[in-house]
Amino acid sequence: MPLPLVWLIKVVLIYGGLITVAAAMSLAERKVSAWIQWRVGPNRVGPWGLLQPVADGVKFIFKEELVPEGANQTLFRLAPILSAVPPMLAVAVIPFAGEVSIGGHVTTLSIADLDISTLYVVAIGGLGIYGVILGGWSSNSKYSLLGGLRASAQMVSYELSLLLSILVVVVLSGTLDLRQIVNDQAGPIFAWNIFALPVGPIAFLLFVIATFAETNRHPFDFAECEPELVGGFHTEYSSMKFALFFLGEYCAMTVMACLTTVFFLGGGNIPWWPDAPWLLELTCFLSKMGFFLFLFLWVRWTLPRFRFDQLMALGWKVMLPIAIANVFVTGALLSLGWFA
Amino acid sequence: MVIIKRKELSFIEKLYLPQIFQALSHSFRAMFQPRITRQYPEEPLPTNEVTRGQPRLTLLEDGEHLACVSCGLCEAACPAYAITIDGHETERFIEREPERFEIDMLRCILCGFCEEACPKDAIFMSDELELADFSRAALVYDIDKLKRPREELQGRIDYFYQVNDRWRTPSSTS
Ligand code: SF4
Ligand code: SF4
Numbered sequence: 001m002p003l004p005l006v007w008l009i010k011v012v013l014i015y016g017g018l019i020t021v022a023a024a025m026s027l028a029e030r031k032v033s034a035w036i037q038w039r040v041g042p043n044r045v046g047p048w049g050l051l052q053p054v055a056d057g058v059k060f061i062f063k064e065e066l067v068p069e070g071a072n073q074t075l076f077r078l079a080p081i082l083s084a085v086p087p088m089l090a091v092a093v094i095p096f097a098g099e100v101s102i103g104g105h106v107t108t109l110s111i112a113d114l115d116i117s118t119l120y121v122v123a124i125g126g127l128g129i130y131g132v133i134l135g136g137w138s139s140n141s142k143y144s145l146l147g148g149l150r151a152s153a154q155m156v157s158y159e160l161s162l163l164l165s166i167l168v169v170v171v172l173s174g175t176l177d178l179r180q181i182v183n184d185q186a187g188p189i190f191a192w193n194i195f196a197l198p199v200g201p202i203a204f205l206l207f208v209i210a211t212f213a214e215t216n217r218h219p220f221d222f223a224e225c226e227p228e229l230v231g232g233f234h235t236e237y238s239s240m241k242f243a244l245f246f247l248g249e250y251c252a253m254t255v256m257a258c259l260t261t262v263f264f265l266g267g268g269n270i271p272w273w274p275d276a277p278w279l280l281e282l283t284c285f286l287s288k289m290g291f292f293l294f295l296f297l298w299v300r301w302t303l304p305r306f307r308f309d310q311l312m313a314l315g316w317k318v319m320l321p322i323a324i325a326n327v328f329v330t331g332a333l334l335s336l337g338w339f340a
Numbered sequence: 341m342v343i344i345k346r347k348e349l350s351f352i353e354k355l356y357l358p359q360i361f362q363a364l365s366h367s368f369r370a371m372f373q374p375r376i377t378r379q380y381p382e383e384p385l386p387t388n389e390v391t392r393g394q395p396r397l398t399l400l401e402d403g404e405h406l407a408c409v410s411c412g413l414c415e416a417a418c419p420a421y422a423i424t425i426d427g428h429e430t431e432r433f434i435e436r437e438p439e440r441f442e443i444d445m446l447r448c449i450l451c452g453f454c455e456e457a458c459p460k461d462a463i464f465m466s467d468e469l470e471l472a473d474f475s476r477a478a479l480v481y482d483i484d485k486l487k488r489p490r491e492e493l494q495g496r497i498d499y500f501y502q503v504n505d506r507w508r509t510p511s512s513t514s
Contacts, residue, residue, distance in 0.1 A: 032371075034377075035370070035371040036367045036370050036371055037370070038370060038373050038374075038375055038376045038377075039375065039376070039377050040375050040377040040379070298364060298367065298368065299364070301367060302363045302364050302366075302367040303360065303363060
């Protein structure tokens with residue numbers, strides 16, 4: 001089998017998987033919310049409502065595409081694309097499992113293995129905010145504008161803590177390559193970065209909180225904030241443009257769940273079994289990722305929303321100092337040979 | 341002026357984290373509670389003789405003619421102007437019967453005034469509540485759709501008299 005074909009198979013598999021997960025998340029969101037509220041959730045389309053995402057997709061396509069008067073046409077159309085594409089690009093470097101053999105070629109189960117993939121993920125992931133800002137600004141609506149501004153302020157503040165907690169992992173592993181970071185955590189369960197006492201758990205907690213803010217999820221979803229801003233940055237969007245924003249949000253959640261797994265929970269590693277078959281590793285990865293996806297939903301339907309000033313205070317006055325101190329402690333301990 | 345002294349939060353409380361985990365465990369346990377949703381079309385609402393559903397016309401024992409004498413009292417009593425009656429003379433003993441008796445179910449507010457106004461036991465509230473169709477015209481019910489054998493409404497009729505008798509006994513008003 002020629003090499004390009006192998007790549008093509010990997011690309012189709014991973015992107016197909018991503019879109020499937022995003023679609024499944026739109027159903028899971030409603031199912032989990034229903035379960036937590038003692039309800040049943042969508043159960044009319046297909047068995048247990050499993051075909052609900054398909055029905056939603058069809059409905060989205062048949063909805064009218066509205067462009068508000070006075071909106072900036074180009075940017076208004078560009079914004080949903082800008083918010084959906086970056087998380088899809090970021091998933092390219094996620095190392096889902098170790099070595100696989102496809103048609104005689106031994107290859108790794110990720111689309112690309114860059115040696116600076118951490119930087120790549122962070123840089124590409126940071127682009128997602130442009131979709132939100134442009135969508136809010138170009139709609140010519142005060143609610144959208146407020147939602148977009150809030151989203152940008154929030155994302156910029158929390159990105160710092162996010163990056164600083166990633167930095168701890170990078171310092172611990174001594175590499176920017178996601179696959180190396182995963183390999184570094186092979187072996188016993190204590191090799192996982194979350195158990196790298198004392199800094200690992202703190203970095204993990206900061207990272208998880210920051211991912212909630214980065215993906216605009218509850219309790220930090222100020223970009224949408226229905227009671228105050230109608231729908232926030234996507235108030236004026238309808239039809240497939242709206243669906244793209246949603247797709248972007250769910251893809252971003254998936255990528256963030258993958259990254260949490262990679263950085264702190266040893267990726268696809270199964271504790272005490274360093275050379276497990278790739279299928280088991282993939283299953284292990286997906287179940288860890290699934291837990292974090294569930295966590296997003298679980299938290300959303302449990303906690304109330306913050307106030308905006310509380311959100312900013314938490315980001316700048318609490319998380320940032322802890323994150324900086326954490327990096328310093330990591331560096332100091334590393335030079336003292338603590339992690340050896 | 342009232343000065344409210346707020347309770348100082350301890351350090352642990354200011355962290356919010358214990359409360360967050362408590363809330364998470366609470367909502368996780370809620371996922372395994374019994375469901376409270378009623379799967380409506382499969383599990384219909386419980387009804388009984390107290391249910392005030394859509395009004396229906398009763399048939400006489402012969403199962404053919406309406407008990408209605410077309411007096412128009414229900415039409416006058418109806419606050420929603422939902423009832424339209426055209427009467428005509430008949431050779432039967434009751435002398436008058438409705439030629440057209442229509443209730444616009446989209447206007448009806450299920451108040452039950454027609455039931456109370458009727459002097460001839462001809463109109464009663466049934467336990468039928470479902471109302472859906474593809475056009476407005478189809479929801480203006482005529483005699484064919486409204487008539488019911490008396491036995492079907494018997495529960496409601498008995499209940500109706502039980503309530504009215506209570507008001508009629510002097511002891512209850514003294
Ligand atoms: S129930 Fe009330 S609204 Fe309906 S037809 Fe009778 S009097 Fe009119
Ligand atoms: S009040 Fe009774 S008898 Fe009179 S028109 Fe109405 S249904 Fe017929």
